[in-house]
Amino acid sequence: MKQNILAIFLLCLTVCAENSNAQSELPKADANQKWWKEAIVYQIYPRSFKDSNGDGVGDLKGIISELDYIKSLGVDVVWLNPIYQSPNFDNGYDVSDYRKILPEFGTMADFDSLLNGMHRRGIKLVMDLVVNHSSNEHEWFQKSQSSRNNPYRNYYHWWNAENGKPPYRYSLFDINHDAWKYDTLTNAYYLHYFSDKQPDLNWENPKVRNEVYNIMRFWADKGIDGFRLDAFQFVAKDTTFPMFPKGFEKDFTRYYAMQGNIHGYLQQMNQQIFSKYDVMSVAEGAGNTFEDAHNLVDSNRHELNIAYAFNGVDLAKPNGYSLLQFKSIFSQWDSAFEHSGWLAVFLANHDQARMVSRFGNDLPQFRTHSSQMLSTFLLTMRGTPFYYNGDELGMTNPKFSSIHDYRDQVILDEYKHTQMTGGNVQALLKNLSFGARDNGRTPFQWDSSRNAGFTTGMSWIGINANYKTVNVAVEENDPNSCLHYFRKLVQLRKNNPTLVYGKYTLLDKANPQVYAYLREDAAGKFLILLNFSAKDAVFSSPTLSAKAKVVLANYVKTPITPITITLKNKMPLRPYEAMVIRL
Template sequence: MKPGILAIFLCFIVGVENIGAQPIQQKSAATQHWWKEAVVYQIYPRSFKDSNGDGVGDLKGIISELDYIKSLGVDVVWLNPVYQSPNFDNGYDVSDYRKILPEFGTMADFDSLLNGMHRRGIKLVMDLVVNHSSSEHEWFKQSRSSRINPYRNYYHWWNAENGKPPYRFSLFDINHDAWQYDTLTNAYYLHYFSDKQPDLNWGNPKVRNEVYSIMRFWADKGIDGFRLDAFQFVAKDTTFPMFPKGFEKNFMLYYAMQGNLHGYLQQMNQQIFSKYDVMSVAEGAGNTFEDAHNLVDSNRHELNIAYAFNGVDLAKPNGYSLLQFKSIFSQWDSAFEHSGWLAVFLANHDQARMVSRFGNDAPQFRTLSSQMLSTFLLTMRGTPFYYNGDELGMVNPNFTSIHDYRDEVILDAYKHTQLTGGNIKAFLKNLAFGARDNGRTPFPWDSSLNAGFTTGLPWIGINANYKTVNVAVEENDPNSCLNYFRKLMQLRKNNPTLVYGKYTLLDKNNPQVYAYLREDAAGKFLVVLNFSAKDAVFNNLTLMAKANVVLVLANYINKPSTIALRNKIPLRPYEAMVIKL
């Protein structure tokens, strides 16, 4: 990680992990579960569909498109926060965990959404944001009102008469300082993120019980899982020892998986996960393979799925190494080959668009590279987490002005860059590649005004290519990203080998091609992917040549149904093939 708020911020939004340990092996065999076989479709509600013309997506908008979601073939929807919030961090600053933010709708709307999903055989997973709350939550208002208030220890306070607290780095603070002085009680409170997001004190059993009560509220409504936002940070050494100078350059070593985190998760499992058939996944997987394994080892009774950021962390404005990409995903698969389970993803609400970061958003390559990346995601072992709009091949909007952005964290970073004499031109260039808002532009439904997203003024700009990249256009094109995604979904559903089968990397040192086998007693598949904009060759050094093998899926439309498996297979730019052996 490079110094400076932009570099630190960009590293955070793509995820910062430092997995360095060697893969560890477990003996127990993989067990079948619905959450392993599922494909998770993430919906960013603010940008999905607006039903009332206020320019903000809402629950009724999602309800109106449930048949579209069903048509994708996905099994689970992960819904970003819709709770009551002042919306500083787009819902990740919750002021009431049992209420719906009015601009999204009402609790009755939520109930209708949940029922509509369940009628269609779709499960719903919600974000649980409990590393911190909003500073406008009643708990925090009480906590800061008096040093003797019963809610004081719901948060982390440092009394000012004890001097300034030991430095802690803040991910979202303009000054990078995680301690905010509060005049009301002459004390500092801790916030790893924004000063509007004070960290909850998980060492306080009352806080934990409050969280379990919130989880029961939603589980009793019938939701199907929780994604625990920033949960790897919840456990803290509340003596707040001094950290080494410069620790913020590798702050994950000091922030992630500390203290009694596993004890908290085991208690949460006992209180909640053991009593409901729900998916559980924590954002982040710690600093080592052992950290990640400990989260999802079934014998430990904690979580279902490890969600690690190493893969997405590779993307940089000047490109990335496919050899590193292959190495990271192969190491993770090896570490979890015999037990535990992973999420596989290349995008989410904290990332720029998948095609712009890992593919090629030039018009001649957008569709092909999108289809190639989707092929990767849906043929790897692990639960795919797929971000809304990627099925259309959405790309970054190419914003050129700071006024195009809405993310308060970005705006604060811009101010910091100005105040410290930083390079504004370079700052904006980096934002255009990696800023979170790139992945938050409205979902394009058709070619009408505002892409059919809203009849009002959109809360953030519409991508300029919406007239050609939208649902209506792609529905009518059998070779579109959308229809290719549906074929991939059907292929995965029809072939459990692509879920549970052994993964074997082939042609390891090929800098352009990612090729691997997926195999078990039920079948054997070869996946060949050209990750480059140039012609490439798959060097078949492992498999025997065969005259005719079945090509079950390809993203070039002029491919025959069978091909010859030779020692060298030529590939066109961003070509993807799934071959049944």
């Protein structure tokens, strides 16, 4: 135990022989500097952040009222989920007017006030742009649906019924998993990779692309600072719609992602928009291969800034995940982007359950340390960290037990599908409790008052039962809370460009409990030690030497004073312990 306590304060590592010559190859901290590489992105789900008028739904004025809190986190960018006019079938990802604000969220004047308030505080705003599909209530689709001869017909993908039933396409959201919806008005089918209320736009039509560019200009001219392109890896299709192999839906991204002329469309978008505004650009999804992802963000190709890949977050399962696989995935992605291109690093978003419930441990005795450990990972890796609102508090899954607790229509339809096909409903509910999207959408927990201070009315979705102990007010008064630790991490990253641009080297690769790596460049060197398990663990290093400073650790309650000591080559770590060590 004594050795473990000392080791928290003191450690130094001499990297093994294979890295002995690495110093001459280390990147300089000023190489290819960009604001969006150095930024820490904080994602706000507006429906669940703060309600200003008591209707139970978060809104723009609610966000405005908490801009000082957001500023206090030290983040640089807010990514705002869709706030456009929408029938709200998919919580705003079914847009009926891209230039209007959904009244539930407020007005355009509220948006202007929000943007100005962010900019006054030095915070940039990235908008979610949903242009793989629109709502079926969008004017374009209503005109497209009106007749086969309408000028808007080719804004969407139609298949005339006299040609027979179209080749099967899998839908992610449809109750029957069928992506073709029959329309009696024109005796034809339209394509929808998601819900039948979200018809896919036809990007092969240049008029559609120009419509999108005009929408982007509208928001860029307002002064926003970037776009996150929702489901964009799916926009290009082979419009001959060939038959896919039986069972393709088990690996549908192989057939749906990065098809056709998607790179041509992005290069055109870059020429029309990104080259003319200083905006950050990131597309949801990174294709099927490292080459796919690289082609999106290689600066010589003039497409996007940041690749957003799902391999890491897809690893979490109800029965656990392998840390060896986790390390392998993130190390491979880093290696693929070591010399060019740039990545997003994330473990949660609005489409995922809570980070600590999926990748850490949300039991009360482990929640704080495991949440802090995961945050340490996100803010010490190379890439732009994307951090989901509430994770800075260690918010957890609500552990819903009934289908009536859920509001996500996709989940409700999948439940009906399981019932209709004789599936295991109880197994589905268990899986939903772990991984459903609504787990990450419960209201932000501000204080211990009614409804966690989110609303004075009836919340649109249930409040997590642990809100009286997990909330901003409680954590502000606890110097060892997740919230205070997150702020320290943010400042550590901001004060040390090495953690942004430095070389990444995986250590103790075969260790099934510990994720250890170096971040280093000409300006400095850091060792990061993370115990991903609920048990004591040991980090093994080939050689150790003297002189090290622990600059941040989640078990440490007082400032660190460097002390020189000779250590053995094994470093004990307590459950979910995290340390950032300057070498």
